Amino acid sequence: VYIIQVFVGNHQWTVKHRYSDFHDLHEKLVSEKKIDKNLLPPKKIIGKNSKSLVEKRQKELEAYLQTLLVKFPIAAPKVLSHFLHFHLYVS
Secondary structure, three states: OEEEEEEEOOEEEEEEEOHHHHHHHHHHHHHHHOOOOOOOOOOOOOOOOOHHHHHHHHHHHHHHHHHHHHHOOOOOOHHHHHHOOHHHHOO
16 A cells, blocks of 8 residues: 655645556546556566565655646646545645
8 A cells, every 4th residue: 555645735635545546547547638658657566565666666656646746737637636535635
């Protein structure tokens, strides 16, 4: 499980997702918003639970989310907003 700290204005909250959740999000964004299919870091099978791999993937997934937010500066797509739980914290 990857823990994501979300900061929007004066609001801050934590979201937890597995890699498979990121994959599902990415598939939806590729089909709905034509996001580059290679943007998401690849799933790695060998040594998937090693501390170094988890830390590396955490950084890659953070960069992935930052890239998505830069691509949609005015309004995040509904699927991304839901993934980051905007609907629960930002009115």
